[in-house]
Amino acid sequence: MLAGCDTTEPVPVFRLDKDYVETGSDSSTVTIGFSIENPREGIFPSIENANADWLSDFEIYESSIRFKVAANDSSFMRETSFYVSYLEQREQFTVRQNGRIDDTPEPPSIVNDDFDVEIDRLRAVSISYRVLPKDPDIAYLSRAVEKSIVDSFDNDDEIFANEIGYYTSVAEDYSLTLETVLERSRTKGESKWFINSMPDGTDFYILSYGIDNDGNRTTAINKYPFTTVALQNTVNMDFEFTFDVDETFVNVTVTPSDPEQIYYWNADLTRFVTEESAVAQYQAYIDALIDMAYWQGSSMSIEDIVANSIAKKGVSSELIQYPYSEADGIGFAFAITPEGYVCSEATFGTFRTGAINASDNVIGIEPQNIQGRSAELNITASVEDDWYVLIVDKAENWEGMSDAKILASLSSDPSRLDGYGYIGSGTIEISGLTRETEYVVFAFGYEFETVTTGLYKSSFTTTDVITADVSARLVVDKYFNAEDLAEINERKYGSMGQMAVIPCHVETSGDIAGYYYHIWDGNMADEQSYSDDDIIAFLTQGGWSDENMEFYTYFDQLRTIVSVGYDKDGNFGPVYREAITFTLDGCSPVSDYVVQTTHSCVIKDSSKTNMGTIHVNMKPR
Known part of the structure; x- marks a missing residue:
């Protein structure tokens, strides 16, 4: 008995992922997924009887079909069907499009008389x-x-x-x-x-x-x-994520299932976004970007803003550095319409940032040019590319503490170290110090909330100071209500409402070289609570020195006027301070207002620099 080979080819099996879609009245792009078991090489599905003039631009890909749906300007729903064929098989697909809802607001239940x-x-x-x-x-x-x-x-x-x-x-x-x-x-x-x-x-x-x-x-x-516009998932699309992690750097690559459909993706740490919040959170982000573009004066259409600034198409990759080591994160992606609306389910991927490696950086600290309220530090770093922090504080705050306890205390609250990061060698100027006081200097490797070296330290003691025979007084003769000033300058004051507008100037005496001044919140007139050294430290870090200034503040809030002058040798004179509350009743009439070229500053609550541990003004040269 002889046996032969069966040369019959397996029969192809063609299936659509779904048999209908319902869209909103706006124009949109629809994607239909399909699968083929035992496909014939070189043969693709075809579209038959797609006769509706509001469907166009049919495109067939390896596993999906895309087409455009024109806007429906009528108030009636419309429906049409067509066939997708593969060899002898034929599947029917139906498109239902809702009619346009009149978006003119209905008359309110209370007439808008006001x-x-x-x-x-x-x-x-x-x-x-x-x-x-x-x-x-x-x-x-x-x-x-x-x-x-x-x-x-x-x-x-x-x-x-x-x-x-x-x-x-x-x-x-x-x-x-x-x-x-x-x-x-x-x-x-x-x-x-x-x-x-x-x-x-x-x-x-x-x-x-x-x-x-x-x-x-x-x-x-x-x-x-x-x-608000209702989001509709009209696109069947998923994404593949790959994450290449190197310490806190993550190279994220996103590959969409449909290379022609526009989409949006992002990747963030789970402390900032979750799978449950991602779609709503980033739809809000997209909306904010669009509004910001118009606020900045863009003349582009929403579609152009989305295409140029928001949407991705095809494979997308980006190297992202995160602020935390060994932290969990998620990537997410979803299709969006040309108008920037989410129109598909989101696909998620997970990653974890790596650990920060220890540093071999050796940090040298040499205090020099020590004065009563300032000093310089010559810093040498053996590894020029590794980050470190440098802290200056009164020695009395750290007496009796071991290096391990000092490191643990300084690194326990990462927010305290913001702004104290350095890289490389150089000279650092320190201001805002107190006369005749011992200070300690701490430095250690630190990157992304991770201590990477041991503790390096030094110390110095400030000298006495000379009080200069100069004075500077910030003068506030009168102040005004912004609502009243809007009558003469709507553009500048019209949006401020009831706020005190405080023009001021500085009166000086002696051989003065310069001055600083400010108006701060709260009562700083008490010398037991705030010494002259404290005020001078505040002013040298955040004070003003313009000839004329206009401050703005809310009424009935306690404020303090402070100012100080200095001579050609940098010695400060006595501090002027005056507590004051600006009231509506104390405003001068608009006729007394003198227009002049000034800088301006809004007085904010707690706008002065906080004194205490880790207080120094450091500027790398």
């Missing part, structure tokens, strides 16, 4: 809008609140009570008073708002209402409805 609202951009998780009060002098608040929350209240009084509750929680979060938060949130005239990180496909109201200085509502609560 405010008009104009929406500049409405997206999936963000809105950019303007409020135009019909009375330009009315002070008001505005924000977006979910419609379901607003509709749960019976009247304006209940809504307003909820609003006050919101601003109270903001005050508690930032350790401020409710009055301060309301004062800083109120505005007048036309205002622009950008709100981000909202849920997509959700109904909202823009609430706008007048409010006086005492926190009393002065108008009805005007409600302007809108709905």
Whole structure:
């Protein structure tokens, strides 16, 4: 009995991943995945009976089919079907496209008698809008609140009570008073708002209402409805991640399943983003980039902004350095539409940054040119490319501590070391020191929160100081309300609301070479709490020395005027200080305001440099 070979080829089996898709009314690109078991070489699927004029640009790839869906300008849903054939097999595919929803906001339930609202951009998780009060002098608040929350209240009084509750929680979060938060949130005239990180496909109201200085509502609560765009996963797409790790450097490569579909990807540490938050977090990031482009004056369309600044296509790779060693991270990618909307499920990959290697760096410290309030340090580093930190502090704070305890204390809070990182050799100037005081200098290798060497240290003692026969006094003759000054300079003062505008100048005596001054928050007039050396240290690090200055601050906050002069030898004179509270009643009339060329500075809470451990002004030469 003879046996022969069976030359019958296996029968191909062709399948579509899905048999229909439903899209929104905007134009979009649809991707259909397919699979073929036992494919015939050189034979690809074909499209049949795709007769609808709103489908176009069919493209067939190795495992997917892409085509474009034109925008549906009517309010009616439309539907069409076509066939995808492979040899003798034929699969039907249906496209349903929703009709355009009239995006003109419905008339609000409360007539906007007091405010008009104009929406500049409405997206999936963000809105950019303007409020135009019909009375330009009315002070008001505005924000977006979910419609379901607003509709749960019976009247304006209940809504307003909820609003006050919101601003109270903001005050508690930032350790401020409710009055301060309301004062800083109120505005007048036309205002622009950008709100981000909202849920997509959700109904909202823009609430706008007048409010006086005492926190009393002065108008009805005007409600302007809108709905954020709903995200739709219309693209079937996945991604492959590869991570090449070298210490805290990670080279990330992303390979999409569809080389023609645009997408967005990122990779970050899990302390900053999770799989659950990634899509919403980065849709908000994309929206913010688009809004920033327009805020900076871009004339490009949204599609061009997305194409030029956001979207990726094909294989994408980037080398990223992370701020933490041995930390977990995730990469994620998703398809986006030309308008920058997420339109697919996200694909995730995981990585972990590596450990930081120990350093052989030997750090030499030589104090020199030691003065009463300053010194220099000549620093030599045997390894020029390795990072280290250098700290100067009063010796009394570290007495009796071993090197191990000093290193543990200094590295226990990485935020304390921000700004003290150095690389290479050089001379460092130190200012802000106290006269006749012993200081210690610590240096050690440090990179990405990891100590990489042992402790190197030195010490020195400052000399006495000479008090110069010079003086500098920052003079504040009068101050003004920014709301009043907006009448003569709307561009400069119109958006400030009620703030004190404080023009000032410096009066000097003696053979003065220069001066520093500032107005700081709080009371620094008490010499037992703040010595002259403390004030001089503050001023040399963060003071001003312009001939004229204009400060801005909120009313009814305790501030301190401080200034000091110095002679040609760098010796400082006595410190001038004056505690003052700027009040609305103390403002001078606009007619007294003299326009002059000045620099300006907003007085912020805790704007002065904090004294204490790790305090020094170091400048590599």
